[in-house]
Amino acid sequence: MLEVIDIHKSFGDFKAVTGANLKVGAGEIVAVIGPNGAGKTTLFNLITGQLKPDRGNVRFKGEDITRLPPYRICRKGIARSFQITNIFPRLTVFRNVQVAVLSQQRKSTVLFRPAQLFAVEETRAILKTVGLLGRAGDVAGSLSHGDRKTLELAVTLGNRPELIVLDEPTAGMSPEETGATIALIRQLAADRGLTILFCEHDMKMVFTVARSIMVMHQGQTLIQDAPAAVRENLKVQQAYLGSSRHA
Amino acid sequence: MDAGHTISLAAVGSHLLVGLSRAMILFIVSAGLSFVLGVLRVPNLAHGSLYMLGAFAAHSIAALAGGGALGFWLSLILAPAAVALVSLAAERALFCRLYEREHLMLLLFTFALMLILGDLVKALWGADYRSLMPPDFLKDSVQVFQSPIPRYNIFLLLAGPLVAVGLWLFTTRTRIGKIARAAAVDREMVGAVGINVSWVFAFAFVLGCVLAGLGGALMAPAVSITLGMDHDIIMEAFLIVTIGGLGNLWGALVGALIFGITQSFGVLFWPQFAIVFPYAAVVIVLTLRPRGLLKSVW
Amino acid sequence: MLKNLIQPRALAAAAVVGLALLALPLAVPRFYVYMFSLIFVNALLAMSLNFVVGHGGLYQFHHGVFYGIGAYTVTLMLTKTALPAWVGFAAAPLAAALAGLLIGVFCVRLSKLYFGMLQISLGSLIWAVAFRWYSLTGGDDGIHDIPIPQFLSAPRPVYYFILVMLGLSLAVLYLILKSPFGSTLRAIRDNPERCEALGIHVRRHQLIAIGIATFFAGVAGVMFVVVESSVFPGLLFWVLSLEIFIMCLLGGWFTFAGPMLGAAIIVSLKTFVGVYTEYWTTIMGIILILLIFFLPEGVMGFLLEKFSDRSDRG
Numbered sequence: 001m002l003e004v005i006d007i008h009k010s011f012g013d014f015k016a017v018t019g020a021n022l023k024v025g026a027g028e029i030v031a032v033i034g035p036n037g038a039g040k041t042t043l044f045n046l047i048t049g050q051l052k053p054d055r056g057n058v059r060f061k062g063e064d065i066t067r068l069p070p071y072r073i074c075r076k077g078i079a080r081s082f083q084i085t086n087i088f089p090r091l092t093v094f095r096n097v098q099v100a101v102l103s104q105q106r107k108s109t110v111l112f113r114p115a116q117l118f119a120v121e122e123t124r125a126i127l128k129t130v131g132l133l134g135r136a137g138d139v140a141g142s143l144s145h146g147d148r149k150t151l152e153l154a155v156t157l158g159n160r161p162e163l164i165v166l167d168e169p170t171a172g173m174s175p176e177e178t179g180a181t182i183a184l185i186r187q188l189a190a191d192r193g194l195t196i197l198f199c200e201h202d203m204k205m206v207f208t209v210a211r212s213i214m215v216m217h218q219g220q221t222l223i224q225d226a227p228a229a230v231r232e233n234l235k236v237q238q239a240y241l242g243s244s245r246h247a
Numbered sequence: 248m249d250a251g252h253t254i255s256l257a258a259v260g261s262h263l264l265v266g267l268s269r270a271m272i273l274f275i276v277s278a279g280l281s282f283v284l285g286v287l288r289v290p291n292l293a294h295g296s297l298y299m300l301g302a303f304a305a306h307s308i309a310a311l312a313g314g315g316a317l318g319f320w321l322s323l324i325l326a327p328a329a330v331a332l333v334s335l336a337a338e339r340a341l342f343c344r345l346y347e348r349e350h351l352m353l354l355l356f357t358f359a360l361m362l363i364l365g366d367l368v369k370a371l372w373g374a375d376y377r378s379l380m381p382p383d384f385l386k387d388s389v390q391v392f393q394s395p396i397p398r399y400n401i402f403l404l405l406a407g408p409l410v411a412v413g414l415w416l417f418t419t420r421t422r423i424g425k426i427a428r429a430a431a432v433d434r435e436m437v438g439a440v441g442i443n444v445s446w447v448f449a450f451a452f453v454l455g456c457v458l459a460g461l462g463g464a465l466m467a468p469a470v471s472i473t474l475g476m477d478h479d480i481i482m483e484a485f486l487i488v489t490i491g492g493l494g495n496l497w498g499a500l501v502g503a504l505i506f507g508i509t510q511s512f513g514v515l516f517w518p519q520f521a522i523v524f525p526y527a528a529v530v531i532v533l534t535l536r537p538r539g540l541l542k543s544v545w
Numbered sequence: 546m547l548k549n550l551i552q553p554r555a556l557a558a559a560a561v562v563g564l565a566l567l568a569l570p571l572a573v574p575r576f577y578v579y580m581f582s583l584i585f586v587n588a589l590l591a592m593s594l595n596f597v598v599g600h601g602g603l604y605q606f607h608h609g610v611f612y613g614i615g616a617y618t619v620t621l622m623l624t625k626t627a628l629p630a631w632v633g634f635a636a637a638p639l640a641a642a643l644a645g646l647l648i649g650v651f652c653v654r655l656s657k658l659y660f661g662m663l664q665i666s667l668g669s670l671i672w673a674v675a676f677r678w679y680s681l682t683g684g685d686d687g688i689h690d691i692p693i694p695q696f697l698s699a700p701r702p703v704y705y706f707i708l709v710m711l712g713l714s715l716a717v718l719y720l721i722l723k724s725p726f727g728s729t730l731r732a733i734r735d736n737p738e739r740c741e742a743l744g745i746h747v748r749r750h751q752l753i754a755i756g757i758a759t760f761f762a763g764v765a766g767v768m769f770v771v772v773e774s775s776v777f778p779g780l781l782f783w784v785l786s787l788e789i790f791i792m793c794l795l796g797g798w799f800t801f802a803g804p805m806l807g808a809a810i811i812v813s814l815k816t817f818v819g820v821y822t823e824y825w826t827t828i829m830g831i832i833l834i835l836l837i838f839f840l841p842e843g844v845m846g847f848l849l850e851k852f853s854d855r856s857d858r859g
Contacts, residue, residue, distance in 0.1 A: 048742060074744035088735040090799070099732040103744045108729040109753065114550050115725045159744060290662070341834065352837050355794065358787050362830035370824065482669055482783060489662040520677050526670040533663055537655055
């Protein structure tokens with residue numbers, strides 16, 4: 001479904017991504033792992049258009065989406081969440097998700113009819129799925145860190161994506177929240193047939209959830225394979241598990 | 248354009264010189280604005296008022312010293328010093344408490360300062376026009392391109408590059424100058440190195456304001472000193488800094504040259520719309536390069 | 546549908562204020578009728594600015610230009626053409642919106658401060674032209690004794706005309722803010738990058754918002770001409786633009802009605818304090834500093850925070 005082919009990106013002298021490759025099949029859950037600074041977030045930004053690559057291609061459902069602006073990529077069916085929580089703090093929880101649904105329904109330029117008449121059912125359904133329906137009327141800025149992360153996921157779902165790209169969806173969450181989020185991601189993949197690409201530091205989560213794991217090191221793809229095969233791979237142990245043990 | 252109005256080469260040459268000398272003043276003032284913008288990321292709207300304050304102060308100082316060369320040199324030193332005091336007081340008393348706040352608040356504070364300083368000048372000096380004679384050795388004109396150029400304009404032509412070089416040396420060769428430049432690029436880093444960022448900002452703010460005051464003092468013998476001169480200069484300095492690239496010292500120089508020369512040639516070619524020429528030049532530059540000609544510091 | 550749009554309490558408050566304003570000219574001297582007309586003009590101007598600043602998060606630094614374009618357009622139509630007055634009244638807001646979109650196309654490519662600086666530059670060009678083009682605009686003198694329609698020759702009819710224009714404009718602005726577009730605009734204000742990742746064409750939305758805001762600035766320009774029968778380049782000057790900014794800040798820019806309150810405070814202060822001292826701008830500067838330090842959310846924002854459990858930010 002998604003294919004990243006030998007992509008490169010540098011910022012001035014700093015080479016952030018130097019030849020990353022990735023394949024995500026329809027309905028798969030794929031994880032990207034690697035030490036801090038391996039270029040995971042940069043890779044995601046290249047996929048969803050926040051950054052433009054120096055070289056290489058991104059293909060989605062057979063179509064070249066390299067260098068499209070983010071809003072066009074989103075409309076193709078890719079939605080994402082961000083590592084640093086990225087919600088609309090002054091809007092209510094309901095509005096946060098509704099804005100995404102309105103965008104997906106191409107209703108965001110309707111000028112003279114009240115917003116209450118649009119996308120209400122869809123928004124409520126999403127909030128119910130993630131368990132935030134009870135907080136629908138609260139201002140998003142007042143939520144706890146874990147709830148904000150969940151809201152971010154809900155906003156991402158508002159786009160009715162086929163592929164969602166999650167940048168560290170459980171970072172900073174308590175163990176219970178992490179568990180709930182893992183369950184939620186699995187449920188989404190199963191119920192909605194969503195394809196999920198994520199990166200994460202929590203190895204337990206990665207190896208329980210992902211069907212395929214891509215390992216990045218210093219901006220390069222080392223390997224992409226099934227979890228068991230990745231675990232076996234010596235190269236990975238040196239590059240990643242080894243270095244993180246000493247860190 | 249008037250029919251039959253021919254423009255001689257000499258007229259072009261003399262307008263070029265006058266335009267260049269005007270550009271030097273614009274550069275000095277804009278460099279100050281740009282410096283503050285680069286380090287503090289705030290367009291200081293009070294900058295023009297400090298320029299006006301500098302001009303009025305220069306007039307009074309020169310008058311107190313009995314005119315002459317001594318009064319002139321004293322005014323060039325003491326008027327910027329007075330501006331430094333005023334700006335330091337405003338910065339330490341109020342402005343420095345806003346650094347953590349939203350950007351717009353800083354901008355609005357400088358607007359408030361502009362409103363108050365304008366009235367302060369009115370209260371101290373009144374609403375009358377004033378003019379200041381240049382000292383004897385800078386009076387009268389010399390013949391350049393077969394047309395008379397005021398000596399004072401020649402003096403300004405020399406003063407501008409002097410200030411430019413001084414500023415450049417200062418920001419590249421002295422410790423505090425380097426720190427201020429570093430703060431413009433990465434303020435967290437400067438804080439992390441253990442430098443008191445607040446004082447760096449205070450210093451940058453005052454230095455920028457002093458340049459406004461110096462510009463005013465230098466300009467005092469060449470124009471009529473009047474209320475309202477702040478509004479014109481601040482807008483011009485703004486545009487110069489924008490087309491030059493925010494916070495870029497050399498950008499301010501390039502911008503000032505464009506502005507001064509188009510203005511001067513505007514007077515030559517189409518006097519009624521002379522004021523429009525520099526603005527049109529700005530629009531052309533910004534249409535082609537919306538972030539200015541030279542690289543902005545941030 | 547009305548219940549969906551507005552809380553009963555807010556509706557009641559609006560109705561009370563509206564009725565009081567309708568009755569006002571019957572109870573107060575002529576001068577106050579004039580002053581209130583002026584307040585309404587500035588109120589709409591501030592509301593239109595706040596639409597892009599408070600709700601859209603754009604650094605619209607030179608909003609006054611569009612107000613001036615509206616005023617000059619209607620003036621030129623009334624003085625230089627034989628077209629019926631209403632054509633001029635209708636053309637002015639459209640001209641302002643067109644100018645807004647034209648300048649906006651260049652500005653929305655840039656972010657925050659650059660947006661504001663570029664707008665000031667482009668706006669200043671328009672000011673410079675109006676300031677010097679004596680044969681068309683009257684230059685720095687402006688144009689006076691504009692022949693406005695006969696039925697608008699006395700303060701009271703003017704007052705009611707302005708009040709109705711303000712009321713209609715507010716209704717439209719309110720409706721837009723409550724629409725899907727309004728929600729999206731506020732989302733863009735809070736986080737443009739996130740919106741872009743949600744499939745929202747941020748620049749297009751910002752342009753639409755600028756078009757709407759400058760349209761109503763043009764309406765305010767028409768209202769100004771109706772009240773004062775004159776125009777002058779000061780309407781296009783950047784100092785005026787910053788004054789409007791202060792009205793929004795003073796009233797409370799995250800609220801709907803705040804900017805109107807700000808405009809009312811500034812205009813009445815100017816009127817009353819201006820009589821006693823020529824140092825009116827110092828007072829304005831001091832008010833501004835006090836605001837920055839003590840009431841950053843503005844008077845209305847402060848009141849809403851204090852007297853209601855939920856503000857109307859959402």
